[in-house]
């Protein structure tokens with residue numbers, strides 16, 4: 003008998019259910035007898051012992067279903083050693099629940115912070131396997147996370163819709179795309195939708211260069227322009243400030259504007275008088291059904307997780323490397339982010355296509 007616990011932690015995404023289904027199908031086809039325990043609302047369920055014993059039926063028909071049948075929540079890693087409001091030691095409570103249920107392994111579907119906690123639990127002696135979830139595609143050590151392609155699809159669709167109305171009315175639009183620290187979704191959705199300017203956190207922008215790119219289009223007779231702007235886009239002048247002052251400048255802008263896109267719109271208007279409209283698809287980027295690509299990789303990740311459990315190869319994160327599913331130690335990925343590098347070939351290619359990054 004194998005007793006497996008599973009949880010979904012952090013911001014949700016489209017292929018959480020598809021991945022859980024993959025893991026469970028893999029387990030049922032690998033072991034004669036399996037019991038699956040699903041912890042509710044992420045690590046919270048493990049801390050407070052809130053779980054559901056799940057059967058094969060629970061995983062039937064969920065391949066295409068967005069969200070997570072277990073619910074999710076954020077349990078920030080930096081607060082992991084702070085007691086709960088009731089005074090519980092979080093790590094000890096999680097270990098207690100794991101041991102009480104006599105689990106053979108805990109499968110964690112989560113992003114960077116969640117995998118840091120998974121690594122901590124692994125260091126504490128629990129058998130843990132991580133599956134790389136996030137629309138942001140910023141987990142170090144994997145080429146691809148599940149959720150990313152679905153989010154790119156939605157963001158692309160949003161920019162496509164803006165494109166047609168922008169062209170009809172000869173307007174300049176900013177579409178703000180998710181990604182506070184990394185610009186992968188903005189970069190891919192921007193290229194996929196033919197955006198003229200792409201602003202991402204990793205390449206701080208100079209507003210003069212952004213305005214210049216817009217003016218160049220006007221001079222070339224283009225009546226409209228599209229900017230894909232990541233929610234964490236940052237100007238050169240702010241990026242170059244010392245950490246404390248940079249944080250203060252970002253906080254001051256957050257007080258003044260609803261989000262970064264409005265700040266960029268305001269700066270462009272101030273600089274060259276252009277009137278800019280802003281669209282923010284926001285959390286729609288995390289919703290709905292996973293695209294087929296995500297269904298495929300999440301099923302493959304699930305199968306790999308089952309294989310690792312069979313091999314008793316714990317303390318690993320399932321990853322995708324050069325189109326092959328593999329696994330790396332959780333300790334290797336914990337605490338690192340996969341950023342877009344300004345030197346990545348895709349940036350040079352986008353520039354060759356005439357896309358401006360405002361740098």
Ligand code: F6P
Nearest residue numbers: 013136137138180181182233288
């Ligand atoms: O980490 C995924 C993500 O969707 C980010 O792209 C976004 O900045 C953030 O979560 C939004 O978080 P919340 O759902 O807590 O507002």
